[in-house]
Amino acid sequence: xxxxxxxxxxxxxxxxxxxxxxxxxxxxxxxxxxxxxxxxxxxxxxxxxxxxxxxxxxxxxxxxxxxxxxxxxxxxxxxxxxxxxxxxxxxxxxxxxxxxxxxxxxxxxxxxxxxxxxxxxxxxxxxxxxxxxxxxxxxxxxxxxxxxxxxxxxxxxxxxxxxxxxxxxxxxxxxxxxxxxxxxxxxxxxxxxxxxxxxxxxxxxxxxxxxxxxxxxxxxxxxxxxxxxxxxxxxxxxxxxxxxxxxxxxxxxxxxxxxxxxxxxxxxxxxxxxxxxxxxxxxxxxxxxxxxxxxxxxxxxxxxxxxxxxxxxxxxxxxxxxxxxxxxxxxxxxxxxxxxxxxxxxxxxxxxxxxxxxxxxxxxxxxxxxxxxxxxxxxxxxxxxxxxxxxxxxxxxxxxxxxxxxxxxxxxxxxxxxxxxxxxxxxxxxxxxxxxxxxxxxxxxxxxx
Amino acid sequence: xxxxxxxxxxxxxxxxxxxxxxxxxxxxxxxxxxxxxxxxxxxxxxxxxxxxxxxxxxxxxxxxxxxxxxxxxxxxxxxxxxxxxxxxxxxxxxxxxxxxxxxxxxxxxxxxxxxxxxxxxxxxxxxxxxxxxxxxxxxxxxxxxxxxxxxxxxxxxxxxxxxxxxxxxxxxxxxxxxxxxxxxxxxxxxxxxxxxxxxxxxxxxxxxxxxxxxxxxxxxxxxxxxxxxxxxxxxxxxxxxxxxxxxxxxxxxxxxxxxxxxxxxxxxxxxxxxxxxxxxxxxxxxxxxxxxxxxxxxxxxxxxxxxxxxxxxxxxxxxxxxxxxxxxxxxxxxxxxxxxxxxxxxxxxxxxxxxxxxxxxxxxxxxxxxxxxxxxxxxxxxxxxxxxxxxxxxxxxxxxxxxxxxxxxxxxxxxxxxxxxxxxxxxxxxxxxxxxxxxxxxxxxxxxx
Numbered sequence: 001x002x003x004x005x006x007x008x009x010x011x012x013x014x015x016x017x018x019x020x021x022x023x024x025x026x027x028x029x030x031x032x033x034x035x036x037x038x039x040x041x042x043x044x045x046x047x048x049x050x051x052x053x054x055x056x057x058x059x060x061x062x063x064x065x066x067x068x069x070x071x072x073x074x075x076x077x078x079x080x081x082x083x084x085x086x087x088x089x090x091x092x093x094x095x096x097x098x099x100x101x102x103x104x105x106x107x108x109x110x111x112x113x114x115x116x117x118x119x120x121x122x123x124x125x126x127x128x129x130x131x132x133x134x135x136x137x138x139x140x141x142x143x144x145x146x147x148x149x150x151x152x153x154x155x156x157x158x159x160x161x162x163x164x165x166x167x168x169x170x171x172x173x174x175x176x177x178x179x180x181x182x183x184x185x186x187x188x189x190x191x192x193x194x195x196x197x198x199x200x201x202x203x204x205x206x207x208x209x210x211x212x213x214x215x216x217x218x219x220x221x222x223x224x225x226x227x228x229x230x231x232x233x234x235x236x237x238x239x240x241x242x243x244x245x246x247x248x249x250x251x252x253x254x255x256x257x258x259x260x261x262x263x264x265x266x267x268x269x270x271x272x273x274x275x276x277x278x279x280x281x282x283x284x285x286x287x288x289x290x291x292x293x294x295x296x297x298x299x300x301x302x303x304x305x306x307x308x309x310x311x312x313x314x315x316x317x318x319x320x321x322x323x324x325x326x327x328x329x330x331x332x333x334x335x336x337x338x339x340x341x342x343x344x345x346x347x348x349x350x351x352x353x354x355x356x357x358x359x360x361x362x363x364x365x366x367x368x369x370x371x372x373x374x375x376x377x378x379x380x381x382x383x384x385x386x387x388x389x390x391x392x393x394x395x396x397x398x399x400x401x402x403x404x405x406x407x408x409x410x411x412x413x414x415x416x417x418x419x420x421x422x423x424x425x426x427x428x429x430x431x432x433x434x435x436x437x438x439x440x441x442x443x444x445x446x447x448x449x
Numbered sequence: 450x451x452x453x454x455x456x457x458x459x460x461x462x463x464x465x466x467x468x469x470x471x472x473x474x475x476x477x478x479x480x481x482x483x484x485x486x487x488x489x490x491x492x493x494x495x496x497x498x499x500x501x502x503x504x505x506x507x508x509x510x511x512x513x514x515x516x517x518x519x520x521x522x523x524x525x526x527x528x529x530x531x532x533x534x535x536x537x538x539x540x541x542x543x544x545x546x547x548x549x550x551x552x553x554x555x556x557x558x559x560x561x562x563x564x565x566x567x568x569x570x571x572x573x574x575x576x577x578x579x580x581x582x583x584x585x586x587x588x589x590x591x592x593x594x595x596x597x598x599x600x601x602x603x604x605x606x607x608x609x610x611x612x613x614x615x616x617x618x619x620x621x622x623x624x625x626x627x628x629x630x631x632x633x634x635x636x637x638x639x640x641x642x643x644x645x646x647x648x649x650x651x652x653x654x655x656x657x658x659x660x661x662x663x664x665x666x667x668x669x670x671x672x673x674x675x676x677x678x679x680x681x682x683x684x685x686x687x688x689x690x691x692x693x694x695x696x697x698x699x700x701x702x703x704x705x706x707x708x709x710x711x712x713x714x715x716x717x718x719x720x721x722x723x724x725x726x727x728x729x730x731x732x733x734x735x736x737x738x739x740x741x742x743x744x745x746x747x748x749x750x751x752x753x754x755x756x757x758x759x760x761x762x763x764x765x766x767x768x769x770x771x772x773x774x775x776x777x778x779x780x781x782x783x784x785x786x787x788x789x790x791x792x793x794x795x796x797x798x799x800x801x802x803x804x805x806x807x808x809x810x811x812x813x814x815x816x817x818x819x820x821x822x823x824x825x826x827x828x829x830x831x832x833x834x835x836x837x838x839x840x841x842x843x844x845x846x847x848x849x850x851x852x853x854x855x856x857x858x859x860x861x862x863x864x865x866x867x868x869x870x871x872x873x874x875x876x877x878x879x880x881x882x883x884x885x886x887x888x889x890x891x892x893x894x895x896x897x898x
Contacts, residue, residue: 041816044818047819047878303885327873369508405852405854405855409855412873413858413862419773422772423857426780426853426854427492427750431782435752438854
């Protein structure tokens with residue numbers, strides 16, 4: 001009988017374990033998680049902070065007890081501190097007793113996740129400065145808000161998590177300033193679309209400081225954060241949220257001699273195998289293959305983590321599954337605004353060696369005459385010559401963002417923009433103009449290739 | 450210089466004319482339309498009836514005057530009564546003066562649209578019994594409602610238009626009974642999904658009479674409708690809406706010797722050419738090719754009409770465009786419920802010669818913990834052996850229906866269900882669970898093939 005050890009209790013690791021258990025009732029499984037929690041939605045933390053989700057427990061898809069009941073014994077408050085890939089054993093520390101022991105494995109799954117980037121700046125560790133990645137981070141920020149009633153929040157970083165946290169603070173009627181070192185929020189969008197996002201953010205009362213670097217965090221005598229310091233002066237803040245992205249947790253793997261990729265994640269193949277025999281990895285700690293650029297990328301997203309975990313669970317139980325890579329699809333919501341992207345932007349397409357053309361179209365989410373129809377802007381990027389659709393970006397209001405999935409599916413299938421324009425998409429006035437905005441974008445960009 | 454004559458002022462014909470005009474400023478164009486209106490959204494009529502759209506004029510995308518200003522001279526209240534494909538001329542009657550004249554063409558476009566099916570039953574022509582296809586139909590019904598204040602409506606036919614008209618009547622606080630001769634509403638869905646639609650309709654207070662044939666319409670002494678008569682008795686009605694679908698208007702083409710297909714529409718090739726040289730047809734009067742079944746179908750949908758008109762406009766001006774066919778995508782809304790389908794249902798797949806398997810999954814439109822998350826049911830049909838996705842059906846509430854477009858795009862590209870399950874779709878808690886319902890459906894059906 002084989003023994004599967006899982007390092008990390010997040011979505012990837014626990015999905016791997018649960019999938020393996022479903023496929024093989026006899027496999028011995030043990031999972032180690034250093035926190036007290038398993039399988040929660042980090043993506044849901046902003047909505048717990050805003051109060052839209054009342055209880056952090058609501059974000060937990062499956063508790064340790066539920067995992068155990070389903071045949072996945074998970075030991076929480078247990079940290080794997082070393083992996084010996086030759087001897088096939090891990091060193092585990094019980095965080096409550098500080099006892100350490102070795103645990104053998106036949107197959108190992110690394111799902112160590114990622115950690116929020118903290119700038120190495122004076123005051124970055126001050127009380128009132130929060131990263132948001134784990135449920136503990138979320139609970140800590142939530143408690144701070146309950147206790148301190150902050151009135152001025154600064155969010156550092158204008159990416160997805162930054163925008164979502166800015167929305168959360170607006171929900172709580174806290175003044176929000178968003179600081180972004182680049183000239184636009186949402187650096188994964190092209191600048192013209194980023195500008196529309198900036199306009200939307202200003203429109204909902206979020207102060208933007210673009211092209212601005214944080215130099216330090218000023219503190220009060222009691223050690224709590226007082227302001228964020230930039231070259232243009234201080235921005236008062238009684239709470240600071242860092243939305244600077246996350247870094248894969250790879251030190252454990254690196255020390256075990258497992259290959260780390262040039263983007264800083266654990267390098268895996270399509271089957272999610274690492275460079276070490278019988279060692280798999282999945283989730284926020286790995287690099288994924290980008291199907292368009294052909295490069296490795298680090299994308300911390302629950303949907304990838306779940307798929308990758310499932311692929312591992314199949315492969316460690318004699319099946320054959322492959323994670324087919326990503327195309328950079330992402331979506332976020334900021335108050336009434338929906339922002340989404342997939343594939344390559346203009347700049348990314350050029351970087352990846354494509355001769356790309358792009359077009360931007362304005363349309364509406366529903367038939368113009370139907371109540372609730374709102375503006376939507378769609379940008380499409382295609383390859384000159386082949387006419388292949390390379391990317392799409394969308395900004396709009398209700399019903400706008402999920403349209404990105406059509407572009408994602410089309411790009412995944414390497415469709416020509418001209419063919420995308422003729423797709424048989426669902427039309428009825430409550431859902432779409434007679435030409436869906438995605439069709440219009442594809443049609444227009446097809447005219448340029 | 451060439452002369453283009455367009456028969457019919459609906460979306461297909463006028464899109465053809467407008468596209469041709471944009472591509473060729475010198476082309477002589479003349480369009481004839483027997484009504485006073487052009488380019489309106491018949492799909493929007495239910496929302497004019499319900500009052501959601503205040504003015505019938507809002508449904509008009511481009512009026513005759515606007516067409517003329519853009520270089521497309523359209524003569525309204527002019528009916529083409531004969532086509533001579535050999536002599537290349539049409540016979541036109543001025544409906545106001547009854548004058549007739551011949552008009553020569555080099556290229557002809559037939560866009561004669563469709564007419565609602567009226568059952569040949571006693572009383573079917575009674576005052577208060579309405580079909581809904583043209584804007585005149587809509588205005589007539591609207592006026593009737595304003596004048597008569599009906600309290601009991603019967604909708605005959607449980608297809609898209611029937612459901613939308615039932616919703617419209619509910620909006621007006623009129624009691625609604627829906628009569629459908631088959632055992633389920635939405636005959637384009639599989640019975641198990643049709644049952645869910647039936648439950649939803651009952652839940653919003655619409656009385657259903659399924660498996661029920663109308664035998665006649667009973668009238669009052671003044672000739673107005675009083676009740677709908679069935680084998681199970683009379684259903685009182687002071688207004689009746691026929692939602693029995695439409696029939697292509699092909700008599701003009703048929704008399705000209707142009708080939709009519711076995712489904713009753715004008716037969717065209719991919720370039721939208723009819724059997725007669727230099728005669729094209731587009732819109733609700735033609736048959737389309739179904740990419741999955743390989744059969745011809747008649748689908749009256751504005752989105753097809755617009756695409757087909759554009760293809761014609763390109764082809765008659767020296768370009769090369771092709772309408773690539775349909776896969777049966779459709780969507781409708783009934784109060785809070787959204788219903789959509791694409792590809793082949795179980796029965797249709799069997800009819801088309803596929804060995805099909807199917808699965809139904811229940812999920813939510815957003816992350817379960819996110820406010821506004823509502824149930825969604827997704828059915829997926831795939832081909833045994835190849836694993837190819839053949840069809841999808843969706844029932845849910847806000848945010849459910851347009852997900853059908855992902856399935857449509859996947860089916861269009863002949864994707865395997867297992868590959869659909871790994872698509873990089875947009876995930877964030879306000880938009881989707883971590884596994885989008887479409888991914889779950891694809892994953893589950895992939896396990897059966």
